[in-house]
Amino acid sequence: MDGRKARRLTMKRDEEMIKEEETKKGPWKAEEDEVLINHVKKYGPRGWSSIRSKGLLQRTGKSCRLRCVNKLRPNLKNGVKFSAEEKRIVIDLQAQFGNKWAKISTYLAGRTDNDVKNVWSSRQKRLARILRTPASSSSSTRSQRNNHARAFHDALPLEAVPDVLPLEALKFSSLSEDESLPKSQSCLSSCIVNSQTVQMVPLQELLRPKSLTHDQSFLPPEFDLIEKKPCIEAPSQLPFPQIPSFQSEFLLGNQEMVMILWDPNYLEAFGNSSSSELLVNVQLPMMPTCFESERSTQIAGRGEVGNPVTPDSFVDDFPIHILDHIEPLPSPLDW
DNA sequence: AAACCCATCAACCGCCGAGCT
DNA sequence: CAGCTCGGCGGTTGATGGGTT
Known part of the structure; x- marks a missing residue:
């Protein structure tokens, strides 16, 4: 490197250091905003660098522009949360x-x-955070599971909660009966709305219910979800003539989903077992059945034995691209 | 009450392209 | 045409406040 070039570089570094010292950073003061506003009124939203060169503010042109665009522009919804x-x-x-x-x-x-x-x-x-789970589900702590539950609760689609139900009633049930977790903070893959079990199913699957085994969809084979009533040929002695008690369609990304609320009486009768046991067994497939094939592929690809779906494995394998389209629920305070 | 976690917001940083010299 | 400046954009970070444990 020749001497002149080196000297030029040194001079440039010095200038930059001086500039650095003169440049103000951090939160803007009201007086600075005022100067900036006056400048924009006078010259329009341009010539940002000239603000400093004129000695009006010790902020970089970039900083001035950013402040103006993000905070001082008229008609900004400052302080208003996104709807x-x-x-x-x-x-x-x-x-x-x-x-x-x-x-x-x-x-x-x-x-x-x-x-x-x-x-x-x-x-x-x-x-x-929802998807960040420990490698071993058995090693996850209670508080971690609680966090997952809360996060999943937050991520539930707003439209998924039917207006007719009291929103305060939305709670998560405890899957593990020996853990006396508060209902609002327990494991995530089971969802109880107003004492009723909720299943979310892609509409597509409902449109071709024959493609599902009874276990996959846990719909009674006698129930016609398209007509939302029992099939004509359904045996009249079925103990659950009124199920599901509520259906609501909503969009999950491009996927049209149907939320079904199950009457606990039906679950009791249909599962032929104790209510708590049944809740565990029935609620696990809440993950839409269309995801099952993806999950199976992943498992096969990893050379793993297909373990039964557990609340934590539900989280581990939940397809993230679906979550990209989930709307958060408002906080209970906003209800 | 303190520690911790998390969401939100504001601001900075680095990169890039356009335009000017 | 090269070099420079400026403005715009997206990524990231730090401060702060609220909620939970």
Whole structure:
């Protein structure tokens, strides 16, 4: 390296160090905002670097632009939480455009790319936590399971909870009877709404119920889910003429899902066993049956023996791409 | 009451492309 | 055409506050 070039580099480094010292970072003060607003009023949203070169602020041009775009622009919904609809739009558009936050934000009035990005990354973190389970399910601690349960609770689709049911009644049942966990904090793969068991099934599967064995779908073979009533030829002595007691359709990503609430009386009668045992047995296949093939493939690929589905293995193998489209429930405080 | 966990928000950083010199 | 500056974008981080244990 020749002497002149080295000297130039040293001078540049020095200049950068001086700039670094002069540059203010961190939270913006009201006075700074005011200066910035005045500048934008005068010159428009451009010439960001000139703000510092004129000695108006000791902020970088980038910092000024960011502050203006994210906080000072008129009509911003500052301090207003994203609505369920807005979140849904973000999810849909992210699926369509990828991580093009600036583009996505143009579809949401009053929202910035930073807002959209934050919402998405919060969601990703939450979903990642749902799937972050210990290698051995038996080694998972109670508090970890509680966290998973809570996270899964948070990730349940808003639309999945029918309006006709008191939302306070949404609780998770304890799968392990010897653990006296509080109902709202126990294992995640069983869901009880208003004392009724909920199953979520892809609509597609319901449209071809013959493709399922009774065990896979745990629908009584006599029940016609399309007509939402027992088949004509169903034996009249069936102990569960009114089931399921409620059905609700909702979208899970591109997948049309149907949520079915089962009357506990039906479960008692149908399973021919004690209620608690039956809940364990029946609730485990809550994972939509269409995922079972994916799970089986994964297991086969790993050369594992197909273990029975357990609450924790449900979490371990839950297909993450499906979770990309789950809307969070509002917190109980918002109910 | 303290420690911990988590969600949210604001801001910074690095990279890249466009435009200018 | 190369080099530079600026603005825009996406990723990441740090601060903070609320809820839970």
